[in-house]
Amino acid sequence: MVKKEVIEELKRIVGDNDVLTSKEALRAYSYDGTTNWIKEPDVVVFPKDSQQISEILKIANKEKIPVTPRGGGTNVSGGSVPWFGGIVLCTTKMNRILKIDKENLTCTVEAGVVLQDLNNALAKEGLFFPPDPQSFLGATIGGIVAENAGGPACVKYGVTKQYVLGLEVVLPTGEIVNLGGRTLKNVAGYDLIHLFISSEGTLGVISKAELKVNPIPPSKKTIIALYDDVAMAGETVYRVLENGVIPGKIELLDNWVINRIEEMMPLGLPKDAEAMLLFECDGIEEAVQKETEKVVEISKKYGAKDVRVAKDADEANRYWTARRAGFAAVFGKAKTVLSEDVTVPRGKIPDLIRRSQEIAKKYGLELVILGHAGDGNLHPSFLTDVENKEHYEKATKAMEEIIYAAVDLGGVLSGEHGIGLEKQKFFSRVTDPKVVNLMKNIKALLDPNGIMNPGKIWE
Numbered sequence: 467m468v469k470k471e472v473i474e475e476l477k478r479i480v481g482d483n484d485v486l487t488s489k490e491a492l493r494a495y496s497y498d499g500t501t502n503w504i505k506e507p508d509v510v511v512f513p514k515d516s517q518q519i520s521e522i523l524k525i526a527n528k529e530k531i532p533v534t535p536r537g538g539g540t541n542v543s544g545g546s547v548p549w550f551g552g553i554v555l556c557t558t559k560m561n562r563i564l565k566i567d568k569e570n571l572t573c574t575v576e577a578g579v580v581l582q583d584l585n586n587a588l589a590k591e592g593l594f595f596p597p598d599p600q601s602f603l604g605a606t607i608g609g610i611v612a613e614n615a616g617g618p619a620c621v622k623y624g625v626t627k628q629y630v631l632g633l634e635v636v637l638p639t640g641e642i643v644n645l646g647g648r649t650l651k652n653v654a655g656y657d658l659i660h661l662f663i664s665s666e667g668t669l670g671v672i673s674k675a676e677l678k679v680n681p682i683p684p685s686k687k688t689i690i691a692l693y694d695d696v697a698m699a700g701e702t703v704y705r706v707l708e709n710g711v712i713p714g715k716i717e718l719l720d721n722w723v724i725n726r727i728e729e730m731m732p733l734g735l736p737k738d739a740e741a742m743l744l745f746e747c748d749g750i751e752e753a754v755q756k757e758t759e760k761v762v763e764i765s766k767k768y769g770a771k772d773v774r775v776a777k778d779a780d781e782a783n784r785y786w787t788a789r790r791a792g793f794a795a796v797f798g799k800a801k802t803v804l805s806e807d808v809t810v811p812r813g814k815i816p817d818l819i820r821r822s823q824e825i826a827k828k829y830g831l832e833l834v835i836l837g838h839a840g841d842g843n844l845h846p847s848f849l850t851d852v853e854n855k856e857h858y859e860k861a862t863k864a865m866e867e868i869i870y871a872a873v874d875l876g877g878v879l880s881g882e883h884g885i886g887l888e889k890q891k892f893f894s895r896v897t898d899p900k901v902v903n904l905m906k907n908i909k910a911l912l913d914p915n916g917i918m919n920p921g922k923i924w925e
């Protein structure tokens with residue numbers, strides 16, 4: 467329980483209006499992008515600059531109050547849920563784009579800038595920030611860096627860590643440090659910015675970021691390839707890449723997702739197709755044309771029963787809007803959804819799909835698969851209900867087997883969603899204890915009182 471005097475101190479720092487303690491507010495900040503974990507904080511604060519964050523953290527550190535940083539609250543692994551109560555420190559009022567430097571292809575932003583707002587501002591200069599979590603309408607740069615978020619465009623462009631040149635971070639003790647810089651290359655000492663990328667709010671609060679951005683490619687084409695077999699679609703992914711074409715995006719949707727999309731926004735997709743691959747080639751026009759032809763040729767060669775090239779930007783946008791709706795379609799269809807984030811080397815995608823299907827069959831469950839197949843990152847999902855004990859237990863066991871199958875295939879537990887609360891037990895089982903220990907020692911060094919987002923990553 468946060469003491470009354472501390473609440474008064476917080477009000478002095480950020481102002482009365484930016485400290486919330488009402489029942490409704492605490493409820494609103496008690497969950498993440500799912501409703502799988504719910505825990506209310508004692509208070510929610512909205513700092514407006516790094517100095518205010520520093521003052522808040524100094525008090526929290528002195529009083530040993532847990533602090534959970536929060537941006538848009540769109541994560542799906544429990545990261546922003548204040549598991550031990552205390553303070554939710556929400557950065558959404560730190561939403562200024564401080565600089566767009568077209569000459570150097572960089573920008574400087576506060577942590578609470580929403581990705582879509584950044585891309586709108588960059589587009590005016592002919593630029594974009596490539597990592598594209600599909601939650602871009604709500605996800606903030608702080609959350610994106612803290613989760614090292616990815617998205618469809620990462621096949622060609624890479625994930626967030628490839629775009630962070632510098633960070634301003636407020637340490638749990640209240641010190642403000644600047645890491646990295648504004649240059650593309652930087653090997654001056656330890657690469658500390660990468661400690662904070664994917665740290666899930668457990669090491670400090672990211673207050674500002676210096677990001678690399680790219681010019682918007684002048685030409686784009688969208689291709690859809692339809693299959694009678696999900697694993698065959700998985701094979702096409704690495705066949706396209708090994709044939710020298712690196713599309714901007716390669717996404718996979720299975721029959722269940724195709725049918726939900728057709729219910730929500732009919733696009734004329736064949737409802738009997740077992741899987742669909744959605745490609746986007748981007749770059750200069752001539753190259754895009756040639757790459758598109760190659761994608762069509764390879765998809766057909768490796769078993770696509772139908773391949774279509776979107777005739778214009780409108781048609782292409784419809785497909786990508788449908789893809790974005792895919793995740794919401796899964797989460798909107800059941801009381802509880804177990805949706806994983808496993809990632810395997812790309813050549814192993816067909817094996818992962820086959821093994822996941824076998825596991826689902828063994829437990830008599832319906833499996834839903836969608837994901838960023840171009841990165842080897844799939845979101846196999848089971849629709850269940852935590853209150854239906856028998857079904858939920860089966861779904862949980864089946865998902866555990868899928869996770870171990872991915873690790874067995876040389877993969878990892880999480881490609882982009884993080885460990886949070888969700889994957890803790892797997893993390894300690896599949897990670898070398900010496901490595902876990904090293905991470906815990908780093909945490910203890912930076913956060914001696916363990917106030918930053920306690921209860922996350924480790925059991």
Ligand SMILES: Cc1cc2nc3c(=O)[nH]c(=O)nc-3n(C[C@H](O)[C@H](O)[C@H](O)COP(=O)(O)OP(=O)(O)OC[C@H]3O[C@@H](n4cnc5c(N)ncnc54)[C@H](O)[C@@H]3O)c2cc1C
Pocket residue numbers: 498499534535536537538539540541542544545546557577598599600601604605606607608609610611612613614615616617618666667668670671672673793794882883919
């Ligand atoms: C519909 C939907 C689609 C999604 N699609 C994708 C996708 O394609 N790819 C992908 O990678 N993810 C995806 N996600 C997951 C999520 O949107 C991302 O993880 C995103 O980066 C979270 O940003 P956020 O601002 O909402 O962070 P939050 O959810 O608020 O926080 C996420 C984590 O970061 C920490 N954090 C937040 N801000 C800071 C800060 N300033 N300093 C330190 N730590 C901080 C929090 O403590 C928490 O642990 C999706 C989620 C949804 C709901």
